[in-house]
Amino acid sequence: MIKFLFKGLIRDKSRSLLPIIVVAIGVMMTVFLQAYMNGVFYDSIESAARFTSGHVKVVTNAYKENLSQMPNDYAMTGVDEIMEQLNAVHPDMEWTDRIMFGGLLDAPDSLGTTRAQGNVAGAGIHLLGTEDEIIRMDLKPKLISGRFPEKNGEVLISNELFKKMKLQLGDPVTLISSTMYGDMAMYNFTVCGTLHFGISMLDKGMIYADIEDVRMALNMEDAAGEILGFFKDAPYENDRAHAVADQFNAENTDEADVFSLTMMPMSMSNGMDFMITYAENAQFIVILIFVFAMSIVLWNAGLLGGLRRYGEFGLRLAIGENKHETYRSLVGEAVLVGLLGSVIGIAIGLFFAYLMQEHGIDAGDMIQDSTIIMPTVFRAQINATTYYIGFIPGVLSTVIGAMLAGIGIYKRQTANLFKELQA
Amino acid sequence: MKTIVDVKNLTKNFPVGTGFFTALKDVSLQFAEGEFAGLVGPSGSGKTTLLNIIGSLDVPSDGEVVVLQRSVGKLTPKEAAKLRKEELGFIFQSYNLLPVYTVFENVEFPLLLLNMTAEERKERVMETLKWVGLTDKVKSRPAQLSGGECQRVAIARAMVKRPSLVLADEPTANLDSKNSHNILQTMLKLNEELKTSFVFATHDEKVISYLKRIIRLEDGKVVADELIAEPSK
Ligand SMILES: Nc1ncnc2c1ncn2[C@@H]1O[C@H](COP(=O)(O)OP(=O)(O)OP(=O)(O)O)[C@@H](O)[C@H]1O
Numbered sequence: 115m116i117k118f119l120f121k122g123l124i125r126d127k128s129r130s131l132l133p134i135i136v137v138a139i140g141v142m143m144t145v146f147l148q149a150y151m152n153g154v155f156y157d158s159i160e161s162a163a164r165f166t167s168g169h170v171k172v173v174t175n176a177y178k179e180n181l182s183q184m185p186n187d188y189a190m191t192g193v194d195e196i197m198e199q200l201n202a203v204h205p206d207m208e209w210t211d212r213i214m215f216g217g218l219l220d221a222p223d224s225l226g227t228t229r230a231q232g233n234v235a236g237a238g239i240h241l242l243g244t245e246d247e248i249i250r251m252d253l254k255p256k257l258i259s260g261r262f263p264e265k266n267g268e269v270l271i272s273n274e275l276f277k278k279m280k281l282q283l284g285d286p287v288t289l290i291s292s293t294m295y296g297d298m299a300m301y302n303f304t305v306c307g308t309l310h311f312g313i314s315m316l317d318k319g320m321i322y323a324d325i326e327d328v329r330m331a332l333n334m335e336d337a338a339g340e341i342l343g344f345f346k347d348a349p350y351e352n353d354r355a356h357a358v359a360d361q362f363n364a365e366n367t368d369e370a371d372v373f374s375l376t377m378m379p380m381s382m383s384n385g386m387d388f389m390i391t392y393a394e395n396a397q398f399i400v401i402l403i404f405v406f407a408m409s410i411v412l413w414n415a416g417l418l419g420g421l422r423r424y425g426e427f428g429l430r431l432a433i434g435e436n437k438h439e440t441y442r443s444l445v446g447e448a449v450l451v452g453l454l455g456s457v458i459g460i461a462i463g464l465f466f467a468y469l470m471q472e473h474g475i476d477a478g479d480m481i482q483d484s485t486i487i488m489p490t491v492f493r494a495q496i497n498a499t500t501y502y503i504g505f506i507p508g509v510l511s512t513v514i515g516a517m518l519a520g521i522g523i524y525k526r527q528t529a530n531l532f533k534e535l536q537a
Numbered sequence: 538m539k540t541i542v543d544v545k546n547l548t549k550n551f552p553v554g555t556g557f558f559t560a561l562k563d564v565s566l567q568f569a570e571g572e573f574a575g576l577v578g579p580s581g582s583g584k585t586t587l588l589n590i591i592g593s594l595d596v597p598s599d600g601e602v603v604v605l606q607r608s609v610g611k612l613t614p615k616e617a618a619k620l621r622k623e624e625l626g627f628i629f630q631s632y633n634l635l636p637v638y639t640v641f642e643n644v645e646f647p648l649l650l651l652n653m654t655a656e657e658r659k660e661r662v663m664e665t666l667k668w669v670g671l672t673d674k675v676k677s678r679p680a681q682l683s684g685g686e687c688q689r690v691a692i693a694r695a696m697v698k699r700p701s702l703v704l705a706d707e708p709t710a711n712l713d714s715k716n717s718h719n720i721l722q723t724m725l726k727l728n729e730e731l732k733t734s735f736v737f738a739t740h741d742e743k744v745i746s747y748l749k750r751i752i753r754l755e756d757g758k759v760v761a762d763e764l765i766a767e768p769s770k
Pocket residue numbers: 551552553558559560578579580581582583584585586587738740
């Protein structure tokens with residue numbers, strides 16, 4: 115019987131070709147969109163992870179409470195030892211310590227009096243002797259003049275601030291901030307390069323210096339505000355991050371001790387929670403939309419096909435098929451069409467997704483000023499889901515379409531078959 | 538002779554507006570194995586209605602119709618479908634062949650509903666096509682056949698499962714005289730060789746001339762029931 119139906123499908127082009135084309139197009143779009151959205155979310159999440167939150171982040175309890183204020187008076191000490199421990203327990207992750215701080219940047223004139231001043235947010239990261247952080251934060255394309263620090267005392271400034279303060283490369287600047295112990299801190303830097311992020315928050319006033327300089331400046335010997343952890347060669351995985359954090363916290367966190375360490379998975383960092391759940395749900399919304407739209411088209415195609423096959427269904431009922439069997443065979447055909455269309459659609463969708471993954475679309479010009487840290491090149495990202503997700507709308511919509519169209523079979527009065535088959 | 542259809546005081550009402558239209562009134566009839574009988578009467582006399590009920594496509598309003606020991610009015614839709622599937626063959630005025638399938642596949646189709654192996658089916662189909670003289674058209678599509686050939690395929694489709702009873706409603710209505718005689722001879726031959734019972738609904742003189750029993754219906758009532766010792770053909 116299945117073979118019989120299959121023959122019918124293949125020979126009756128209007129029964130197979132049109133629905134297969136509809137399914138293939140819908141599935142192709144689903145697959146592509148899934149990969150694209152996955153890519154955008156993946157990139158956004160990854161770049162946010164790289165810039166600020168890590169896949170996980172270790173801070174002290176008190177630091178965590180006031181995270182947005184970068185409270186270095188609650189920084190952790192004994193960083194070398196903590197790093198050693200983290201590397202030992204999680205060799206599958208990369209760990210890096212950073213100091214985030216706020217302050218005032220002062221540009222003196224030749225006489226040493228203030229010529230220009232600006233509020234800055236700063237980051238002390240590993241810049242000397244290693245390119246890890248430069249690569250991780252993708253700073254190379256953001257450097258628009260000068261060079262990265264090569265020796266102690268050099269600083270990178272966001273280009274906007276650099277211009278506002280009318281600075282020149284090689285100019286001295288003074289950071290005025292407070293030490294870990296709350297005393298006033300003053301430290302002299304030389305401007306060696308400027309950065310453009312395309313993110314207003316960062317462009318307004320951001321400086322990057324080597325973490326050892328910042329330790330000197332803020333009197334933070336062997337201390338750091340935060341230690342970021344990244345899965346080696348793997349994107350953010352919520353479950354995995356939570357597992358790592360839970361394990362760490364069970365061993366290290368003491369709620370009563372404000373200086374005890376706590377690890378935060380990325381989803382617990384500011385705003386990322388929404389982003390991550392959204393990323394997970396968005397693809398299902400896409401699928402839902404396609405299932406819905408394609409079902410309507412296929413329902414109509416099914417109705418047309420059903421009209422043309424009115425005689426066939428009547429004959430089958432007369433010959434002794436019962437209505438359930440006729441209905442089921444209609445749905446069975448739909449499954450076949452759905453599977454076939456899905457396979458074709460997935461293949462084409464994957465092809466386009468692959469192109470988009472390899473080449474991407476540079477939207478750098480379109481996103482002049484965004485408020486969140488976003489990548490400027492949109493790329494698709496094919497993951498395991500991309501391979502099977504197309505089957506969901508592909509098969510579901512054909513089946514729903516056939517089920518709706520096939521309701522007519524149940525409305526058929528067998529008593530009228532002789533008359534209906536007269537014409 | 539074994540009785541295969543027993544119609545007892547059958548009445549069939551159709552709801553019309555607020556009342557009823559009585560299409561069959563207190564009809565009692567029996568068909569034995571191997572009959573070649575026809576329901577004959579003017580348009581609207583109830584021929585198709587009676588054929589429908591015997592074919593378990595419809596149910597009596599009153600009275601009882603027993604087909605091969607099964608009371609049609611008491612069957613579930615599934616049981617009725619099973620009766621049709623296993624025991625009955627239908628031939629329609631228009632042949633209702635499935636256009637995308639070959640002659641072979643059209644004839645094979647009813648066998649797909651029965652549990653038969655592909656080999657058994659092939660044997661059956663080829664044998665049946667031999668009876669109707671279409672072995673050379675096995676691979677043709679219905680669109681490539683003449684009307685007479687199409688109706689012969691339809692006869693083969695009705696006969697392929699060796700039904701006890703074939704119900705044919707105006708089988709010659711779309712055929713010219715030559716083809717009509719041709720298919721009637723085919724059916725008569727099958728009736729005689731295989732003892733398959735045929736019940737026709739018709740007002741075609743050509744069909745009537747072949748019948749061995751003529752049941753005349755008028756306004757839903759049997760007005761005559763005669764055995765023809767020597768059918769004119
Ligand atoms: N479903 C129905 N609803 C109402 N009336 C019906 C229905 N089916 C048949 N009838 C009526 O019953 C009567 C008998 O109909 P039937 O189709 O059996 O006639 P027939 O003898 O086959 O006629 P014909 O030679 O034209 O095919 C007709 O008057 C018809 O209008």
